[in-house]
Amino acid sequence: MPVHLDSPAHPVHPVLAAVTARISERSAGARQAYLTRIRAAASRGPARMSLACSNIAHGVAACAPADKLALHGETRPNIAIVTAYNDMLSAHQPYRDYPDVLREAITGARGVAQVAGGVPAMCDGITQGRAGMELSLFSRDVIAMSTAIALSHDMFDGALLLGVCDKIVPGLVIGALSFGHLPMLFVPAGPMPSGLANADKSRIRQRYAEGAASRADLLAAESASYHGPGTCTFYGTANSNQLLMEVMGLHLPGASFVAPNTPLRRALTVAAGRRIVELTALRGGAAPIGEVIDEHAVVNGIVALLATGGSTNHTMHLVAMAAAAGIDVRWDDFAELSAVVPTLTRIYPNGVADINAYQRAGGMPQLIGELLGAGLLHDDVTTVAGHGLSSHYREVPVLEADGEIAWHRGPSDSGDKSVLRSAADPFAPDGGLRMLDGSLGRAVIKVSAVAPEHRVVRAPARVFEDQEEFLAAFRDGQLNRDMIAVVRFQGPRANGMPELHKLTPALGVLQDRGYAVALVTDGRMSGASGKVPTAMHLTPEAAADGPIARIVDGDIIELDAETGELGILVDPAELAARPCARVTATPIGTGRELFDCFRTAVGPADRGASVFGSAVFGAA
Known part of the structure; x- marks a missing residue:
C-alpha cells in the first residue's frame, strides 16, 4: 500500500x-x-485488445472510419x-x-x-x-x-x-x-x-403550511426559485x-x-x-x-x-x-x-x-x-x-x-465573510453534522442551521407511522404543544427510506409559535434539513425491531445535540417488554413492487444503506 x-x-x-x-x-x-x-x-493493458475480432467489430461498428482504424490498434x-x-x-x-x-x-x-x-x-x-x-x-x-x-x-x-x-x-x-x-x-x-431568495421561499412555505398563503402563491415562489x-x-x-x-x-x-x-x-x-x-x-x-x-x-x-x-x-x-x-x-x-x-x-x-x-x-x-x-x-x-x-x-x-x-x-481571503470564513474565524468551532447515540439507537443530526437554544429538547413523544399522518394532526391543531414527533417505518427496510421534507414547514411553524419541538425518524431529511432539531437515519430502524418501534405517545424523549445523546426516559425492562409496532402493507404501485428484493437485502443506515453486502466490498 x-x-x-x-x-x-x-x-x-x-x-x-x-x-x-x-x-x-x-x-x-x-x-x-x-x-x-x-x-x-x-497490468493486463487495454482490455479491448484481448477481444475476439467479432467482439471488437461489434464495438466499433457505428464509429467513424478513422475511429474504427484507431481502435483496431493500441495507440489511441x-x-x-x-x-x-x-x-x-x-x-x-x-x-x-x-x-x-x-x-x-x-x-x-x-x-x-x-x-x-x-x-x-x-x-x-x-x-x-x-x-x-x-x-x-x-x-x-x-x-x-x-x-x-x-x-x-x-x-x-x-x-x-x-x-x-x-x-x-x-x-x-x-x-x-x-x-x-x-x-x-x-x-x-x-x-x-440565483432566483427567489431562499429565505423568502422558506417563508412562503411556512405561510402555506399555516393556511396564510394560497397554492398559487406557493407555486409562484417555487417557480421563481427553480427556474x-x-x-x-x-x-x-x-x-x-x-x-x-x-x-x-x-x-x-x-x-x-x-x-x-x-x-x-x-x-x-x-x-x-x-x-x-x-x-x-x-x-x-x-x-x-x-x-x-x-x-x-x-x-x-x-x-x-x-x-x-x-x-x-x-x-x-x-x-x-x-x-x-x-x-x-x-x-x-x-x-x-x-x-x-x-x-x-x-x-x-x-x-x-x-x-x-x-x-x-x-x-x-x-x-x-x-x-x-x-x-x-x-x-x-x-x-x-x-x-x-x-x-x-x-x-x-x-x-x-x-x-x-x-x-x-485564488485570493488569499474570503470575498464575503457572511458566507465563507477563515479557519481562524469560523462560524462555529465544530462541524455542522453530529452523531447521536443512546437508548433509542444511533442517529445523525445537522446542527448548522439549528439555533443553540433549540439544540436540546426534552418532551413527550407523539408517534406517527408516516408524514401524512403527522400533517393531518398538524392541520387539525393537535400539535400545538411541546413535542417530539416520532415518524417511523421510514427506514430502508420498511419503504426505501424516503426524504420527509413535507414535515419541515409544519415543524418550523410549531417552533416559531414558541413550542419546543424536534423530530426523531428512521427516514431521511437530507441537505434541506433546517432549523428544527432532527434525529434522522435512526438505526436500528422500526422495521428491524429497533427501539423506535416500541415508543408510545407520551413517552419522554430527550434529544441533546450538544452532548450527542438520544434517549427515551422509560425503564429499559419496560421498554424491552413492549411489543414492536408492525406495518404489514407491502409498498405497491409506482414501481415500488419491483424493489422488494432491495428492501429485503438492504443494510442499515450506518453501513451505507446499501444492497451490496460485505462479500462484494470486503468491508466488515
Whole structure:
C-alpha cells in the first residue's frame, strides 16, 4: 500500500491523523484485496485488445472510419462517456450537448470517445411526498449497477462520468470503482442562476403550511426559485456532491460551481475531455480512480462535508462509496472529526446565501486553502489534476482571450465573510453534522442551521407511522404543544427510506409559535434539513425491531445535540417488554413492487444503506 507523507507546509491535525490511521488499519485487508484486484486488471493493458475480432467489430461498428482504424490498434485511448442526462432534471439538462463537445475535444487529443451507457436519474424535488420517493435511495445502487453494465464491454481506457444530483454521483462512484484500474473524471454542469431568495421561499412555505398563503402563491415562489437549467442553488445533496468530487480529486480544479451554458463552463468541459486522454495508461497517466479514492481522499471528503454543514445523506453515501474501494468508514469517524472541524460556511439552509454567493466569496479554492492551512485536509493525494491538493485545487480557472483556460492562484481571503470564513474565524468551532447515540439507537443530526437554544429538547413523544399522518394532526391543531414527533417505518427496510421534507414547514411553524419541538425518524431529511432539531437515519430502524418501534405517545424523549445523546426516559425492562409496532402493507404501485428484493437485502443506515453486502466490498 502507498505511504502518504503530507507536506511539511501542511502538517495534519492530530485528530485527522488518528482517524485516518484508524480507518486504514480497520480497512487494511479489504483495501489490499481491492488494490491487488485493480492492479492486476491494469497490468493486463487495454482490455479491448484481448477481444475476439467479432467482439471488437461489434464495438466499433457505428464509429467513424478513422475511429474504427484507431481502435483496431493500441495507440489511441478509447474513452467511455457514462451519462445521467435527461431534460427533466434541471441540473442534468445541460448534459444534452456534452457528448458532442467531449467527443470533439477527445478527438483533438488523439483519442476516441463513445457514449458507453446511460444511468437513471430521478429528481428528489419532484418526488417529495410521493410514492416515487421510496425508490430514491435505491436508485443509487441501480445507478452503480448501470455504470458497471456500461463499462463491462471492456472497450475502454478511461471514462468521463456525467452526473450531478443526489443519488446519481454516489452511484456513479460506486459503479466506477468496480473498474478502479481505469482513470475517471467527473464532468459537472454547474448551478442555475440565483432566483427567489431562499429565505423568502422558506417563508412562503411556512405561510402555506399555516393556511396564510394560497397554492398559487406557493407555486409562484417555487417557480421563481427553480427556474432554469442547472443545479438547485440551495446547499443540498446535489451541491454537496459537487463539493465532494472536487475536494476528493475527481473534478478539475474550480469546476464545481461554474454556471451552465457559459464560455467558461464549455471550456472546462473541453479541458475534461483532453485531460482524461492524458490520464490513460496509453499516455503514461497515473490516476486510476481506485487509487485516487484512498483513505486520505475519503477523510478529506468527510472534513469538507463537516466544514460546510453539507447533506446528511452523505453519512450514508460516503460510507458506501468508501466501501466500494475497500475502505471501512464508520459514523464514529464522522463524530470524532466533527469535534475538531470548524464550520466555515453559511449556505442555505444553514444561512441565507445560495451556492452562487459561495462561489463569488471564493468557493472551493478558498475553502480548500483554509482547511489545508489548518491541517484539516491531507495534501498528499493523487487527483485527476496531478499530485497534491495545494498544487492544483487552490487555483481558479480563468478563460483566456484565445478561449483556453489558465489556472491562477485564488485570493488569499474570503470575498464575503457572511458566507465563507477563515479557519481562524469560523462560524462555529465544530462541524455542522453530529452523531447521536443512546437508548433509542444511533442517529445523525445537522446542527448548522439549528439555533443553540433549540439544540436540546426534552418532551413527550407523539408517534406517527408516516408524514401524512403527522400533517393531518398538524392541520387539525393537535400539535400545538411541546413535542417530539416520532415518524417511523421510514427506514430502508420498511419503504426505501424516503426524504420527509413535507414535515419541515409544519415543524418550523410549531417552533416559531414558541413550542419546543424536534423530530426523531428512521427516514431521511437530507441537505434541506433546517432549523428544527432532527434525529434522522435512526438505526436500528422500526422495521428491524429497533427501539423506535416500541415508543408510545407520551413517552419522554430527550434529544441533546450538544452532548450527542438520544434517549427515551422509560425503564429499559419496560421498554424491552413492549411489543414492536408492525406495518404489514407491502409498498405497491409506482414501481415500488419491483424493489422488494432491495428492501429485503438492504443494510442499515450506518453501513451505507446499501444492497451490496460485505462479500462484494470486503468491508466488515
